[in-house]
Amino acid sequence: MSKGLPKRSEDYSLWYNELVKRADLAENSPVRGCMVIKPYGYSIWEKMQAELDRMFKETGHTNAYFPLFIPKSYLSKEASHVEGFAKECAVVTHYRLKNSDDGRGVIVDPEAKLEEELIVRPTSETVIWSTYKNWIQSYRDLPLLVNQWANVVRWEMRTRLFLRTAEFLWQEGHTAHASKEEAIEETVQMMNVYATFAENFMALPVVRGIKSANERFAGAEDTYCIEALMQDGKALQAGTSHFLGQNFAKAFDVKFATKEGGLEYVWGTSWGASTRLMGALIMAHSDDNGLVLPPKLAPIQVVIVPIYKGDEELERISVKAKEIMASLRAKGISVQFDNRDTHKPGWKFAEYELKGVPLRIAMGPRDLENNTVEIARRDTLTKESVNLSEISIDKYVSDLLEEIQRNIFQKAFEFRENMTTEADTWQEFEDLLENKGGFVSAHWDGTTETEERIKELTKATIRCIPIDRKEESGSCILTGKPSTGRVLFARAY
Template identity: 75%
Template sequence: MGKGLPKRSEDYSLWYNELVKRADLAENSDVRGCMVIKPYGFAIWEKMQQTLDQMFKDTGHVNAYFPIFIPKSYLSKEADHVEGFAKECAVVTHYRLKNDPDGNGVVVDPDAKLEEELIVRPTSETIIWNSYKNWIQSYRDLPILCNQWANVVRWEMRTRLFLRTAEFLWQEGHTAHATKQEAIDESVQMMNVYADFAEKYLGVPVLKGTKTESERFAGAEETYCIEALMQDGKALQAGTSHFLGQNFAKAFDVKFATKEGGMDLVWGTSWGVSTRLMGALIMAHSDDFGLVLPPKLAPFQVVIVPIFKGDEQLAQISEVAEKIMADLRAKGITVKFDNRTTHKPGWKFAEYELKGTPVRIAIGPKDLENGTVEVARRDLLEKNSMTLGDGFAQQIVDLLDNIQNTIFQKALQYRADNSHTVDTYEEFKKIISSEEGGFVYAHWDGTSETEEKIKEETKATIRCIPIDQKEENGVCIYSRNPSKGRVVFAKAY
C-alpha cells in the first residue's frame, strides 16, 4: 500500500506519479500520451462534475453537446485561435480502412481521403459559434448560456497523469451576449464560481487574476484565471474564463437585430476546468503516506472496518455497523462497511490511509462491550475513542466539517509561508531558484519583452495580474522601468 511511497522531499515528481498509480486513480494507456482513469479516480472526478454542474445550473447555464470533429476551415477563420492551437491538433484525413492485400492486417484506404480534413477537438469555440450563427437572429435569442462536458485532444509531447495528457476530460462553457458588459460580467462570474469550488470543495486556496497578453487564451481579449500553489512551490493554473469580445462573432458572422432596430455582432465568452483539478487535489494536500482527500469530494467519507474472529463476532459487529451507517446516511454522509474476509484489518487500514478516506471507524469485540468505536481522521493521522449513542452521527458530521476546514487552512498557511515580495532581480532569482519556490510578487514594466526575458533566464512566468492589484508606483525588477503594480510570478506546471 503506502509503504515505500517515495518521499515528497526527496523526489516530488516520483512521489506524485507513484501515488496516482498506487492509490488506484489512473494509469498510463498503451495509446501514447493518454491515460486510463480507474474507478476510484473517476469517482472523485464524478463528485467534482456533479458539484460544478449544479453550480453552473444555479447560475443559469444549461448543458449541450457539440461534435468532436471540427472542419479544418473553421479553425482558419480566427487567426489568433488557429495559431494558438495549430501545433497541438490531431487531424483525421481518411474515413475508411481496408484489409492489406499482403495480409498484414488493415491499412488506410487511399481512396477514402476526406475532401476536407477534420480536427479532433482541441477546444470547441469554432464549432459552437458556427451553430450559434443559426441560433441567434434577434436580441430575444440572447443570452445563450451553454456548457458541455466532453473530452478534448491536444497533442502533448511530454505528458503526466492528470496534469498534462494528450486526451483529457473537461467542461467548456460558451456563452453569447448582447452587450460587452454582459460578457465581461459572465467571464468574471465564472472565474468566481471556479474560485468558490476550489476553496470550498477542493480545499485549495487560489489567487484570482488576469493573464498577461502573451499568456491569454488564443482568440480572447481577456483571460481571467485562478492560480493555486502546490506543495513543491510550483503554481498550477486551476481554471480559466475568457472574454472573447466579438472575435468569434466576426469570424462566423454571428449578428443579431438589436432592440433599437439595428444589427450588431454578438459578444462571447468561454470558460473551462479539466481533470487537471485531480492533479491539484493530489498535490495540494497529500502526504508521504498517501492521498488526503477533502471530505466533500471523497468517494466515501467514512469507512467502517470490523475487527473480528469468526462469523459470530462479525455478525454482532455488522449489526452495530448497519445502525451507524443508517444514521450517517440520514445525515447525507457517504459510508462504506468493509466486511471482506479476504483481507486483515491492518491491510484495510493501510489501504484507506493510502486512498485518503477522511474518517475510519474501527469496531472490535471490546468496543461492543464498551459501546465505543475507534475513530481515525486521515488528515492529521490521529485516532480517538468515541462513544456510540444518539449524538454520534452528528459528531461525525462535525468531524468531517473540521477536516474540510483544517485541510484548507493548512494549504492557506502553506501559501502564506511561501509568498514573497521582492524589489530586486537578485532577490527574485534567489527565491525562484530555491527548492521552496512559491509565489513571488514583483513589479513588472508591462512589456512582453521583459516577461519573455525573465522566463528565459529563470523559467518563471507571470501567473496572473491580481484582480485586487493595488496601484503602487515602483520599478520593474528586470528593466528598472516604471511599474504601477506588482504581478505574481512562479514556476508552474
C-alpha cells in the same frame, strides 16, 4: 500492502506518479500520452462534475453537446486562435481502412481521403460559433448561456497523468451576449464560480487574476483565471474564463438585430476547467502516506473496519456497524462497511489511508462491551476512542467531517501565505525562485519582451495580475522601467 510511497521531499514527481497509480486513480493507456481513469479516480471526478454542474445551472446555464470533429477551415477563421492551437491538433485525413494485398494487415485506404481534413476538437469555439450563427438572430435570443461536458485532444509530447495528457475530460462554457459589459460580467462571474468551487469543495485556496497578454487564451481579449500553489512550490492554473470580445462573432458572422432595429455583432465568452483539477487536488493536500481528500469530494467519507476473530464476533459487530451506517447515511454521509475476510484490519487501515478516506471507524469485541469505537482522522493521522452513549454518532461524525474540510483548507492556505514573497531586486527574485519557490510578487514593466526574457532566464511565468492587487509605483524587476503594481510570478505545471 506494497512498500511505502516515495517521499515528497526526495522526489516529488515520482511521489505524485506513484500515488496516482497506487491509490487506483488512473494509469497510462496503450495509446501514448492518454490515460485510463480508474473507477475510484472517476468517482472523485464525478463529484467535482456534479458540484460544478449544479453551480453552472444555478447561474442560468444549460448543457448541450457539439461534435468531436471540426472542419479544418473553421480553425482558419480566427487567426490568433488557429496559431495558438495549430501545433497541438490531431487531424483526421481518411475515413476507411482496408486489408492490404501483401499480408501487412489493415491499412488506410488511399481512395478514402477526405475532401476536407477534420480536426479532433482541441476546444470548441469554432464549431460552436458556427452553430450560434443559426441560433441567434435577434436581441430576444440573447444571452445564450451554454455549457458542454466533453473530451478534448491536444497533442502533448511530455505527458503526466491528470496534469497533461493528449486526451482529457473537461467542461467548456460558451456564451453570447448583446453587450460588452454583460459579456465581461459573465467572464468575471465564472472565474468566481471556479474560485468558490476550488475553495469550498476542493479546500484549495486560489488567487483570482487576469493573465498577461502572453499567457492569454488564443483568440481572447482577456483571460481571467484562478491560480493555486502546489506543495513543491509550483503554481497550477485551476480554471480559466475568457472574454472573447467580438472576435469569434466576426469570424463566423454572428450578428443580432438590436432593440433599436440595428444589426450588431454579439459579444462572447468561453470558460473551462478540466481533469487537471484532479492533479491539483492530489498535489495540494496529499502526504507521504497517500491521498488526503477533502470530505466534500471523497467518494467514501467514512469507512467502518471490524476487528474480529471468527464469524460470531463479526456477526455481533456487524449488527452495531449497520446501526451506525444507517444513522450516518440518513445524514447524507457516504459510508462503507469493510467486512471482507480476505484482508487483515492492518492492511485495510493502510489501504484507506492511501486512498484518502477522511474518517475511519474501527470496532472490535471490546468496543461492543464498552459501547465505544475508535475514530481515526486522515488529515491529522490522530485517533480517539469515543463512547457512543455519550454522543450522537451522526452529529459527531458530521461535525468532524466539517472540521476536517476546514482544516485541510487552512493548512493549504497557510502554506500559500508562507510561500508568497515580495522581491524588489533581480537578485532577490532569482534567489526566491531557486531556493524557496512559491509565488513571487514583483514589479513588471508590462511588456511581452520583458516577460519572455524573465521566462527564458528563470523558467518562471506571470501566473496572473491579481484582481485585488493594490496600485503602487515601482521599478520592473528586470529592466528597472516604471511599473504600476506587482504581479505574481512562479514556475508552473
